[in-house]
Amino acid sequence: DGGITQSPKYLFRKEGQNVTLSCEQNLNHDAMYWYRQDPGQGLRLIYYSQIVNDFQKGDIAEGYSVSREKKESFPLTVTSAQKNPTAFYLCASSFERGEDNEQFFGPGTRLTVL
Amino acid sequence: GQNIDQPTEMTATEGAIVQINCTYQTSGFNGLFWYQQHAGEAPTFLSYNVLDGLEEKGRFSSFLSRSKGYSYLLLKELQMKDSASYLCAVRVLRDDKIIFGKGTRLHILP
Numbered sequence: 001d002g003g004i005t006q007s008p009k010y011l012f013r014k015e016g017q018n019v020t021l022s023c024e025q026n027l028n029h030d031a032m033y034w035y036r037q038d039p040g041q042g043l044r045l046i047y048y049s050q051i052v053n054d055f056q057k058g059d060i061a062e063g064y065s066v067s068r069e070k071k072e073s074f075p076l077t078v079t080s081a082q083k084n085p086t087a088f089y090l091c092a093s094s095f096e097r098g099e100d101n102e103q104f105f106g107p108g109t110r111l112t113v114l
Numbered sequence: 115g116q117n118i119d120q121p122t123e124m125t126a127t128e129g130a131i132v133q134i135n136c137t138y139q140t141s142g143f144n145g146l147f148w149y150q151q152h153a154g155e156a157p158t159f160l161s162y163n164v165l166d167g168l169e170e171k172g173r174f175s176s177f178l179s180r181s182k183g184y185s186y187l188l189l190k191e192l193q194m195k196d197s198a199s200y201l202c203a204v205r206v207l208r209d210d211k212i213i214f215g216k217g218t219r220l221h222i223l224p
Contacts, residue, residue: 041216088154
């Protein structure tokens with residue numbers, strides 16, 4: 001089955017610790033994205049990558065870092081510099097160009113920092 | 115700047131029709147998406163409009179007017195399972211990013 005996976009579904013961390021959220025897709029998509037969603041809010045773009053070994057900052061990149069060493073994988077690290085990290089994190093992927101360039105979303109990771 | 119507006123909440127009755135509006139002001143336009151999101155779950159794709167006009171897909175239809183910066187999602191024959199948030203999102207020309215609105219929470223009453 002093709003799809004996009006995120007793990008874990010729930011994650012708890014102490015304040016001051018870095019944490020890495022995984023995102024893997026086997027859809028052969030070129031582009032991958034990380035969003036953050038807070039209660040009652042829309043999705044805000046953290047980082048995105050259109051090709052391997054390249055990525056761009058989204059609207060709220062401060063306190064986050066990413067890597068794109070493989071086409072299938074786009075892990076997100078939430079660093080201790082992120083002032084308010086508790087949120088629902090969604091990873092998505094899509095073909096870079098073309099008419100059917102909808103984004104497919106993973107199931108999300110709910111991060112709680114204590 | 116980028117701005118996408120949609121109502122925060124709406125309520126409708128099972129079996130009825132509801133229209134969810136979305137207006138946008140973005141730096142360039144390259145298509146508009148509608149997604150459905152149930153509480154605690156990931157968004158799922160509903161529609162994608164690039165050209166003006168109405169696109170119908172079963173009980174759901176989406177309309178776009180690029181000159182007015184306006185779209186709507188029309189849901190017919192509402193079912194209880196349609197209770198969810200509906201997200202309007204625009205693919206902007208510059209950087210090819212997708213910008214999301216805050217979503218409209220739709221409540222369906224029996």
